[in-house]
Amino acid sequence: xxxxxxxxxxxxxxxxxxxxxxxxxxxxxxxxxxxxxxxxxxxxxxxxxxxxxxxxxxxxxxxxxxxxxxxxxxxxxxxxxxxxxxxxxxxxxxxxxxxxxxxxxxxxxxxxxxxxxxxxxxxxxxxxxxxxxxxxxxxxxxxxxxxxxxxxxxxxxxxxxxxxxxxxxxxxxxxxxxxxxxxxxx
Amino acid sequence: xxxxxxxxxxxxxxxxxxxxxxxxxxxxxxxxxxxxxxxxxxxxxxxxxxxxxxxxxxxxxxxxxxxxxxxxxxxxxxxxxxxxxxxxxxxxxxxxxxxxxxxxxxxxxxxxxxxxxxxxxxxxxxxxxxxxxxxxxxxxxxxxxxxxxxxxxxxxxxxxxxxxxxxxxxxxxxxxxxxxxxxxxxxxxxxxxxxxxxxxxxxxxxxxxxxxxxxxxxxxxxxxxxxxxxxxxxxxxxxxxxxxxxxxxxxxxxxxxxxxxxxxxxxxxxxxxxxxxxxxxxxxxxxxxxxxxxxxxxxxxxxxxxxxxxxxxxxxxxxxxxxxxxxxxxxxxxxxxxxxxxxxxxxxxxxxxxxxxxxxxxxxxxxxxxxxxxxxxxxxxxxxxxxxxxxxxxxxxxxxxxxxxxxxxxxxxxxxxxxxxxxxxxxxxxxxxxxxxxxxxxxxxxxxxxxxxxxxxxxxxxxxxxxxxxxxxxxxxxxxxxxxxxxxxxxxxxxxxxxxxxxxxxxxxxxxxxxxxxxxxxxxxxxxxxxxxxxxxxxxxxxxxxxxxxxxxxxxxxxxxxxxxxxxxxxxxxxxxxxxxx
Numbered sequence: 001x002x003x004x005x006x007x008x009x010x011x012x013x014x015x016x017x018x019x020x021x022x023x024x025x026x027x028x029x030x031x032x033x034x035x036x037x038x039x040x041x042x043x044x045x046x047x048x049x050x051x052x053x054x055x056x057x058x059x060x061x062x063x064x065x066x067x068x069x070x071x072x073x074x075x076x077x078x079x080x081x082x083x084x085x086x087x088x089x090x091x092x093x094x095x096x097x098x099x100x101x102x103x104x105x106x107x108x109x110x111x112x113x114x115x116x117x118x119x120x121x122x123x124x125x126x127x128x129x130x131x132x133x134x135x136x137x138x139x140x141x142x143x144x145x146x147x148x149x150x151x152x153x154x155x156x157x158x159x160x161x162x163x164x165x166x167x168x169x170x171x172x173x174x175x176x177x178x179x180x181x182x183x184x185x186x
Numbered sequence: 187x188x189x190x191x192x193x194x195x196x197x198x199x200x201x202x203x204x205x206x207x208x209x210x211x212x213x214x215x216x217x218x219x220x221x222x223x224x225x226x227x228x229x230x231x232x233x234x235x236x237x238x239x240x241x242x243x244x245x246x247x248x249x250x251x252x253x254x255x256x257x258x259x260x261x262x263x264x265x266x267x268x269x270x271x272x273x274x275x276x277x278x279x280x281x282x283x284x285x286x287x288x289x290x291x292x293x294x295x296x297x298x299x300x301x302x303x304x305x306x307x308x309x310x311x312x313x314x315x316x317x318x319x320x321x322x323x324x325x326x327x328x329x330x331x332x333x334x335x336x337x338x339x340x341x342x343x344x345x346x347x348x349x350x351x352x353x354x355x356x357x358x359x360x361x362x363x364x365x366x367x368x369x370x371x372x373x374x375x376x377x378x379x380x381x382x383x384x385x386x387x388x389x390x391x392x393x394x395x396x397x398x399x400x401x402x403x404x405x406x407x408x409x410x411x412x413x414x415x416x417x418x419x420x421x422x423x424x425x426x427x428x429x430x431x432x433x434x435x436x437x438x439x440x441x442x443x444x445x446x447x448x449x450x451x452x453x454x455x456x457x458x459x460x461x462x463x464x465x466x467x468x469x470x471x472x473x474x475x476x477x478x479x480x481x482x483x484x485x486x487x488x489x490x491x492x493x494x495x496x497x498x499x500x501x502x503x504x505x506x507x508x509x510x511x512x513x514x515x516x517x518x519x520x521x522x523x524x525x526x527x528x529x530x531x532x533x534x535x536x537x538x539x540x541x542x543x544x545x546x547x548x549x550x551x552x553x554x555x556x557x558x559x560x561x562x563x564x565x566x567x568x569x570x571x572x573x574x575x576x577x578x579x580x581x582x583x584x585x586x587x588x589x590x591x592x593x594x595x596x597x598x599x600x601x602x603x604x605x606x607x608x609x610x611x612x613x614x615x616x617x618x619x620x621x622x623x624x625x626x627x628x629x630x631x632x633x634x635x636x637x638x639x640x641x642x643x644x645x646x647x648x649x650x651x652x653x654x655x656x657x658x659x660x661x662x663x664x665x666x667x668x669x670x671x672x673x674x675x676x677x678x679x680x681x682x683x684x685x686x687x688x689x690x691x692x693x694x695x696x697x698x699x700x701x702x703x704x705x706x707x708x709x710x711x712x713x714x715x716x717x718x719x720x721x722x723x724x725x726x727x728x729x730x731x732x733x734x735x736x737x738x739x740x741x742x743x744x745x746x747x748x749x750x751x752x753x754x755x756x757x758x759x760x761x762x763x764x765x766x767x768x
Contacts, residue, residue, distance in 0.1 A: 069374045
């Protein structure tokens with residue numbers, strides 16, 4: 001089964017190492033891990049998707065991650081209605097006479113060419129995992145040179161308010177001085 | 187240190203911070219990258235005593251022993267590379283047994299970290315699985331706050347080991363410094379706060395409605411200082427108590443409600459009580475496989491309450507009906523007033539019934555030509571009037587100690603339970619002796635275990651430590667031999683072990699050494715030992731083929747204990763070498 005977990009961490013060296021070892025210990029294979037800045041300064045939001053057939057320990061991973069000092073919050077959203085998206089870059093090589101066909105495929109899907117040479121193009125797309133899979137399948141008639149996928153990013157749907165974690169809420173409780181990202185950038 | 191800004195080196199800041207944390211003794215071993223800190227020690231000798239171990243593993247066990255007996259944070263120090271890796275076993279031992287220690291290691295200079303410099307190792311990375319948290323200090327400005335945070339993390343919540351790795355240049359650097367007094371803010375660290383009223387009501391209702399409840403008292407009873415609260419709950423509602431290995435001492439063994447230890451080598455009636463119970467009240471314990479046996483058949487008809495400070499232990503091995511993530515003492519202080527007085531005579535009578543032939547099967551009631559390990563432990567109990575601090579090692583003698591030495595007070599037994607670290611006892615006892623200065627201290631150790639950390643006899647000698655070492659010498663790695671006899675058809679692969687002449691060894695270290703091979707000589711020898719000051723060593727030559735019963739084989743159902751076979755009991759005590767047990 002697929003398990004999707006969102007983790008809020010303090011952005012400091014070694015934090016991924018501390019997190020990932022708990023998946024290894026339970027023998028869970030990480031399908032994708034996507035990390036980036038969050039709305040609060042110094043806090044990174046990570047989406048981890050893992051694949052395993054373990055029925056028994058799947059709640060354990062949450063409590064083990066929560067125990068880490070560098071982890072602020074863990075949320076298992078496997079069963080929470082969420083928006084899940086992935087971003088992908090695909091580099092393809094075409095024959096001279098295939099340009100029209102390529103454009104047709106691009107038009108049909110939620111994709112665009114962001115860097116094009118004569119015969120080699122980089123295609124960008126976002127979508128659910130299945131959409132990306134089907135685009136890649138369609139592109140297989142050409143020569144795919146490289147695929148780079150971001151892995152799943154997930155966010156709980158707006159009508160699922162009780163499941164939303166607000167960094168501010170964590171901050172208030174612990175008196176952690178946060179700065180909004182906009183402040184940080186100004 | 188005044189609160190006026192002064193210039194301090196990193197090395198001085200380390201000692202200043204340790205003193206602020208109330209540290210009186212540090213166990214360690216100097217080396218290249220921790221040299222600046224040892225140099226600075228000379229300025230602080232009047233405030234901190236440093237104990238030179240003979241191996242960094244020993245230093246960590248000493249800090250651990252000190253922490254377990256005092257409830258304070260123990261401190262171990264060592265150099266980078268091999269010094270640091272030698273500390274891993276000690277940190278893992280402390281991790282598994284929730285013992286608060288802070289390990290400080292030197293690191294190569296920050297400019298060469300990552301270049302495989304001489305004696306460089308990524309110890310903060312290597313220590314992740316064996317510590318509660320690990321820190322690498324790369325900025326002298328963060329040194330004091332890191333040390334402060336490390337102590338806080340080590341002793342709050344579920345205690346555990348914390349590592350601070352400090353590069354040599356940070357120790358040499360200097361800074362204008364005042365000790366940080368502001369509130370500690372650890373956004374990712376949440377020791378539990380108060381308990382909701384709801385849980386308290388559920389808890390007390392479950393206890394009041396139960397007919398056959400049992401309290402499982404673990405190490406958390408000691409760590410939370412909740413011994414009297416647990417006894418109050420037990421006495422009010424007449425609930426029998428059984429303890430884990432590390433829970434021993436948390437409740438007085440002589441109390442009629444205390445059943446003794448549970449689990450693999452636990453008392454048979456305690457294990458039966460767990461299996462037959464309709465309510466288990468698990469207090470600060472983690473349902474280790476050594477206490478549950480087969481999880482599928484574990485206490486099948488009981489509801490379970492689990493009071494545990496570490497949320498990752500809840501529902502890990504055993505699914506429970508009521509989980510309370512909080513400090514045990516706090517919970518029980520809320521619950522106890524709501525408990526109805528009951529005498530539960532019927533349930534207690536059923537448990538007494540399970541004692542039936544246990545007494546007759548007891549090895550102490552068997553005549554034996556040779557001295558038995560169990561007899562030695564019982565005599566040490568008599569000779570110390572049950573008042574000693576015992577530090578046992580790992581193996582048969584450890585289980586015999588748990589069975590035959592009756593502990594009445596908390597923190598009177600230190601032993602490596604979770605990790606089962608052979609070689610723990612001698613260094614842990616040396617560490618403990620710096621807190622328990624007036625108490626009689628006995629190390630109970632096997633001939634295998636003592637030889638794992640025997641070099642620490644040098645530390646005991648140098649510090650003139652007031653410890654007595656009882657070596658239970660059966661010429662085997664006894665517990666492994668027991669498994670070979672029972673489950674591997676008596677094929678003794680590499681379990682016979684020879685030992686040096688321990689009496690001569692004691693003399694070589696300037697200690698008094700004694701050898702005892704008969705039960706009559708035990709008490710007179712102990713009297714001699716008790717008159718000595720400084721360390722003493724007694725070697726007890728015991729029966730080679732003694733087996734610790736009862737035993738629940740690994741993975742078997744908890745109630746399927748193997749008892750001492752009747753032929754051994756009836757055979758006038760002749761312990762049979764090739765006795766096969768299916």
